[in-house]
Amino acid sequence: MGRMSLSALAPQRPRILSGMQPTSDSLHLGNYLGALVNWVGLQEEFDAFYFVADLHSLTVPTDPADITRRTRVTAAQFIAGGVDPTTSAVFCQSHVPEHAELGWILACQTAMGEMNRMTQFKDKTAKGHNANVGLFTYPVLMAGDIIMYDAAYVPVGEDQRQHLEITRDLAERFNQRFGETFVVPEPYILKESGAKIMDLQDPTAKMSKSESSDKGVIWLRDDPAVTAKKIRSAVTDTEAEVRYDPETKPGVSNLLVIHSVLSGTRVEELERRFSGQGYGALKGEVAEVVTEALAPFKARMDQLLGDPAELDRYLAFGAERAGEVARETMRRTRCAVGLLTAARSAASALG
Ligand code: AMP
Ligand code: TRP
Numbered sequence: 001m002g003r004m005s006l007s008a009l010a011p012q013r014p015r016i017l018s019g020m021q022p023t024s025d026s027l028h029l030g031n032y033l034g035a036l037v038n039w040v041g042l043q044e045e046f047d048a049f050y051f052v053a054d055l056h057s058l059t060v061p062t063d064p065a066d067i068t069r070r071t072r073v074t075a076a077q078f079i080a081g082g083v084d085p086t087t088s089a090v091f092c093q094s095h096v097p098e099h100a101e102l103g104w105i106l107a108c109q110t111a112m113g114e115m116n117r118m119t120q121f122k123d124k125t126a127k128g129h130n131a132n133v134g135l136f137t138y139p140v141l142m143a144g145d146i147i148m149y150d151a152a153y154v155p156v157g158e159d160q161r162q163h164l165e166i167t168r169d170l171a172e173r174f175n176q177r178f179g180e181t182f183v184v185p186e187p188y189i190l191k192e193s194g195a196k197i198m199d200l201q202d203p204t205a206k207m208s209k210s211e212s213s214d215k216g217v218i219w220l221r222d223d224p225a226v227t228a229k230k231i232r233s234a235v236t237d238t239e240a241e242v243r244y245d246p247e248t249k250p251g252v253s254n255l256l257v258i259h260s261v262l263s264g265t266r267v268e269e270l271e272r273r274f275s276g277q278g279y280g281a282l283k284g285e286v287a288e289v290v291t292e293a294l295a296p297f298k299a300r301m302d303q304l305l306g307d308p309a310e311l312d313r314y315l316a317f318g319a320e321r322a323g324e325v326a327r328e329t330m331r332r333t334r335c336a337v338g339l340l341t342a343a344r345s346a347a348s349a350l351g
């Protein structure tokens with residue numbers, strides 16, 4: 001920690017920002033291969049800000065102790081996955097209180113109709129969620145997260161595309177109405193096709209934090225023996241041919257993708273290698289590849305979760321860097337909308 005200094009990290013590179021909600025006790029292999037690995041790859045080229053979207057997770061009623069625990073685990077897993085907290089800013093959204101303030105100011109620039117159109121809200125309420133106002137206005141908070149850091153790019157999955165569009169609309173509208181204040185971000189939709197990981201028990205559905213059965217999800221915190229067992233019990237098909245064909249053989253194709261992404265072996269090469277062998281051989285090797293790849297991840301995660309002080313220091317450092325940018329954005333924003341600048345010191349004003 002001694003070598004970290006704010007001035008040394010002034011952004012020379014374009015800024016990127018992304019976040020994940022602390023909505024489960026562990027990230028899963030889909031989060032890892034579909035998002036985290038990309039985040040890690042981008043941190044060289046970009047000035048990266050990665051945060052745990054804890055304020056967002058309040059939109060669904062959750063036990064406070066769960067939120068606290070999951071926030072820690074999510075941050076630890078970012079770092080265990082390879083995000084370097086001494087070069088990228090890793091922080092909790094709520095540690096930078098400006099997020100809520102910018103969310104409010106942007107909400108006052110947002111039409112009801114714009115929020116009514118958001119498909120994620122419609123999907124969630126259709127599933128019977130008893131929605132609160134926070135869930136309804138969540139895309140505005142997310143727009144603020146992005147705008148706050150002058151992010152040029154926002155690496156997210158396809159499901160977040162609509163939220164990025166509203167972010168661009170809000171930034172452009174604000175600039176038109178109040179003068180150039182915000183950077184308008186470009187979407188950077190992560191190509192999931194290479195690493196879209198499917199549920200092991202229902203390979204036609206995405207591996208997901210909430211909707212999958214526990215047996216179908218490889219949690220990054222699972223013991224290696226549990227991981228191997230889940231892979232060996234993965235649903236395949238009644239043929240015996242190891243062939244990549246997501247339409248008719250989604251289970252086998254998913255295993256091939258997982259192997260290929262983690263081992264760096266091309267899918268065609270794997271098809272050749274396993275030709276004439278049963279699914280047992282493929283599953284055995286996928287289990288090996290996954291548990292081996294996750295071993296260093298698990299070791300680093302256990303270390304971070306075993307030493308909360310180290311994790312807290314990283315998060316404090318990240319929040320300090322984020323806070324510096326956020327305070328500057330809020331200064332511009334408050335000034336643009338006409339909020340009176342607060343006097344620096346009441347004592348000096350009163351003489
Ligand atoms: P979520 O689990 O929905 O909070 O998503 C966090 C990040 O992981 C997002 O960037 C998603 O696009 C990505 N992600 C989630 N599930 C998968 C999956 N099964 N395959 C690939 N990427 C995923
Ligand atoms: N909405 C994102 C998700 O559910 C998380 C998120 C919140 C986010 N704010 C963000 C992602 C800003 C990127 C940028 O996955």
